[in-house]
Amino acid sequence: MFFLGLGTATPAPRYTKAECLEAFQNSDWFGRLDARAHLVARTVLQRDNGIEARRLALDSLADVFRIDPDTLARRFLHNAPALATQAAERALAGAGLAAHDIDAVVVSTCTGYLCPGLSGYVAERVDLRADVQAFDLVGQGCAAALPNLQLGHALLQSGACEKVLSVCVEVSSAAMYLDNDPGVLISACLFGDGAGAAVLSREPGRAGRRIEWKDSMSLMAPARRDALKFEQRAGMLRNILTREVPALAADHAQRVLATVLQRAGLHSADISAWIMHAGGRDVLIALQRRLELQPSDLRYSAAMLREYGNLSSAFVYFVLQAALQDEAPGGWWWLSSFGAGFSCHGALLEVQST
Structure with a gap:
């Protein structure tokens, strides 16, 4: 794809x-x-x-x-x-x-x-x-x-x-x-x-950078759904957000990443751009520590969070677009989102160099 x-x-x-x-x-x-x-x-x-x-x-x-x-x-x-x-x-x-x-x-x-x-x-x-x-x-x-x-x-x-x-x-x-x-x-x-x-x-385009979806994985932990979810109250959606979310996000993100990289015969150091959902500042900090990244690795997620806030499901499209507009180095890119469920998903992308 x-x-x-x-x-x-x-x-x-x-x-x-x-x-x-x-x-x-x-x-x-x-x-x-x-x-x-x-x-x-x-x-x-x-x-x-x-x-x-x-x-x-x-x-x-x-x-x-x-x-x-x-x-x-x-x-x-x-x-x-x-x-x-x-x-x-x-x-x-x-x-x-x-x-x-x-x-x-x-x-x-x-x-x-x-x-x-x-x-x-x-x-x-x-x-x-x-x-x-x-x-x-x-x-x-x-x-x-x-x-x-x-x-x-x-x-x-x-x-x-x-x-x-x-x-x-x-x-x-x-x-x-x-x-x-x-x-x-x-x-x-x-x-x-x-x-x-x-x-x-199904086929690559004729113009622009070639971005190919290579592999993906999902994890779901229904027993942790109460950590992050909407509930109905008085006919409206009430968001449940708990303190354990940053740690949950970081743990699941690391497990998904490790599995896909192992299947591809790659290591974290092979990833040239990180396209990560950012639930908030504390989530980004937890991801950085758990994945052993530098703050600059999550710069696109941090920049989009600072300017737009958490856009929920739409957020990673903004991060991917920011990386492309910045002409981030080609190679292997990692795309990941997580949220209610508790669920986490990741995809390995191969991106053509500029």
């Missing part, structure tokens, strides 16, 4: 940590939460948490504190199809392909629910063929990009498709929830809105 084109999209409004803290302190929610909650929010939004700004699908930060099921559902319906479409169209443009060239579309999200699913909205807006195979993947959280790409790989290998459009989109501002739980508050300070897309093909 080859990557022919990438596309990303975010809402236009950019909000800094300082602006978010000021809006929270001026909101009605500030008075509803206790002193400990105030301390948690101030600590996260005033210290260096690896995030400087986020893009949110909101006309003003006052809107983020309108937290009720109907408002959040409308926010997702209005923004998820638009962001997914924008990323998809940019991926198609990057691949030099038209919409009718696509045989299948795979769309992942966890921040909202639509029936019919998002794939139909993307197919309609991008003007994909009526006979396109459409798949909606839900409930995989931040890890979803790799399962999405794995399904694309399977479709291509089966011979059922020649070109697959992969899309991940998250409207985290449509999954807003606040209470006095520290994990809930930290989560509210981490996530941003955005979409990523890739055009996948």
